Amino acid sequence: MDAEIKGAQRAVEAHLDHVLAPFGTSDVAEAMRHATRGGKRLRACLVLQSAKLHGVSEAQAIWPATAIEAMHAYSLVHDDLPCMDDDDARRGQPTVHVKWDEMTAVLTGDALQALAFQLAAHPEAGSAEVRADLALSLARAAGAQGMVLGQALDMAAERPGAALDLEQISALQAGKTGALFEWSAGSGARMAGADPGPMIRYAAAMGQAFQIHDDVIDVTGDAASAGKAVGKDAAAGKATFVSLLGLDGARARAEALVDEADAALSPYGEGADPLRRIARFAISRDN
Amino acid sequence: MDAEIKGAQRAVEAHLDHVLAPFGTSDVAEAMRHATRGGKRLRACLVLQSAKLHGVSEAQAIWPATAIEAMHAYSLVHDDLPCMDDDDARRGQPTVHVKWDEMTAVLTGDALQALAFQLAAHPEAGSAEVRADLALSLARAAGAQGMVLGQALDMAAERPGAALDLEQISALQAGKTGALFEWSAGSGARMAGADPGPMIRYAAAMGQAFQIHDDVIDVTGDAASAGKAVGKDAAAGKATFVSLLGLDGARARAEALVDEADAALSPYGEGADPLRRIARFAISRDN
Known part of the structure; x- marks a missing residue:
């Protein structure tokens, strides 16, 4: 396992350095580098492994792999904003609005989302059919019927008196985490012109397991190894898989x-x- | 002139109603409708007229026309945020963070950007080559080397002591307004597989004229006909084309x-x- 993850990490870091080099040294460009640094690269790893399984080269797959990490990074930068989750630390580093300011964080997230599409539709990502398909499916996964919907449901879940049941939390997570996981795993099939169905079913189940484990870490982990604040959901009285199923039930x-x-x-x-x-x-994982 | 603008307005309103219908009635979905309502539709009009000039049908061109209006709307929603321009009114209506809240405004802008790519890469927008080209060029126009760069330079220009010269203001506006204008005018050529060069040169000059006129309106207009606050730049001591060239010089x-x-x-x-x-x-125009 470690080999695949570490390989993805190395490949993504190198490619991000390459694609971000022409952006110069403005605050937004520096914050784009800051926000895309580190992280598990699980989504990129899904893209690369899915590509490999479908006989697609890494030289081609690195484009959607980097695209999905840029998309994920944008969602974290905006999610950490004071008007959203108001988090000071991410991946063991200060969040963008803490290191710079809120304005820079809004613009950096915006620029990272655009970058995601620039990478997914890049001429080296494949044939025109593949690039158009990657861009369209990425837009659907990221938007108000995918990730943004999940984020909005998540914010609503934090309002006082919101008491989500298991079905609602699952729907929330399907948007917030599942949509990008599914796109990642499906992209190798898309690049090969194959049916992404089985890969999407794999990623849907895996993504939900991932999110349940996030809730477990929030209860059992410590901030140092998690690289971010823990215990926040319980402190906020927010319904999670753990609060609804118990720790053993969630596991x-x-x-x-x-x-x-x-x-x-x-x-x-x-x-x-x-x-x-x-x-x-x-x-x-412990983070 | 009025006929082209009014035609674009009608076509874009109808198409936005159509594409936003499946998004339901969540706060974000309603705010997406709110934020995309009204406006001059100048960018959409450029797309539609450029398409017509290149023999591309309106049924096809309406996709990039609506895409660019979604992209423009997202930039306004984020630009109006308290941490950016902090504006309460836009197109004569309360801004999204005023009508809802900041969180909804961040998410709505994010969702509108994703929607822009969903529309540009839509299967009905043309061949795979056209859709991949539209998505890639739109990402470049919108991102940290295009519109977001312009926004960042604009925010920096508002810092105390920033005294931009004509060249710097022109660079700022080339990003903030020019990039989307150029994409709009170029898209008809792209859809026809023609060289977008002349259309881009047209839009670059026209976009700068548009922006200079915005500065003129900020000095000579009234809030009622402009549909937004005026006199803000002068009050903030911000350098504009008018402050640098004088009113007659700017005109x-x-x-x-x-x-x-x-x-x-x-x-x-x-x-x-x-x-x-x-x-x-x-x-x-007076607004």
Whole structure:
């Protein structure tokens, strides 16, 4: 598992350095570098492994892999804003609005979203059919029926008196985390002109397991290894998978979802073992 | 002139209603409708007229026309935020963070940017080559080397002690307004597989004339007809084309730029007269 993740991390860091070089040294450009640095690169890893499984070269797949990390980074920069989650630390570093200011954080997130599309539609990402398909599906995954919808539901869940049930939390997470995971895993199939269906089913189950594990970390983890504040949801009285299922129940559900993710990969046989390991990693990480 | 603008307005309103219908009635979805309502639709009009000039149908061109209006609307929603320009009114209506809250405004802008790419890459926008080209060029125009760069320079210009010269203001406006104008005018050529060069030169000159006229309105206009606060730049001691060139000098420069825009259209002959009228309109409007 570590080999795939570390490989993705190296490839993404190098490619981001390359694509961000022409942006100069303005505050926004520097904040774009700051916000895209570090992180697990799980989404990029999904893109790269999905591409490999479908016989697509890393030279081609690095474009959507970097695109999805830029998209993810934008969502974190905006999510950390005072009017949203109001977080001071992310990946063990000060958040953009703390290191610079709110204005820079808004613009940096905006620029990173545009960058995501610039990378997904890049001429080296594949044929025109592939690039148009990647850009369109990424827009759908990121927008008000995907990630932004999840973010909005998440913010509503933090309002006093909001008491979400399991179905509502699952819907929230399907948008907030699932949409980008599904796009990542599906992109290798898209690049090969294959049906992304099985990969999307894998990522949907895996993404939910990932999110349940996030809730587990929020209860059992410490800020130092998590690289961000923990215990926030409980302190805010916010419904989570853990508050609804209990710690053991949440862990059991995450396990069951990883089994489901495994099963979705059956058409691919052993070739999909790296993706199976990524799903296991999603529920064993400490940050 | 009025006919082209009014036609664009009707077509864009109807198409936005259509594409926003599936988004439901969440705060973000309602705020997306609020933020995309009204406006001159000058950018959409450029797309539609550029398409017509290149023999591209309106049924196809309405996709990039609506895309650029979604992109423009997102930039206004974020630009109006308290940490940016802190504006309460826009197009004669309360801004999104005033009518809802800041969180909703951040998410609404984010969702509108994603929508812009969803529309530009839409299957009905043309061949895969066209859609990939539209998405890529739109990302470049919108991002940290285009519109966001212009916004960042604009914010820096408002810091105490910043005294921009004409060249710096022109660079700022080339990003803030020019990039989307150039994309709009170029898109008809892109859709036809033609060289967008002359259209981009037209839009660069026209966009700068438009922006100079904005500065003129800020000095000579009233809030009622402008639909937003006026006199803000002078009150803030911000350098503008008017403060640097004087009112008459600014008007003369805008005229000269419209002549330049005219000249850029010479390869197209009389067929480009609607675009020439749009350039004239850009420096005669009162809002």
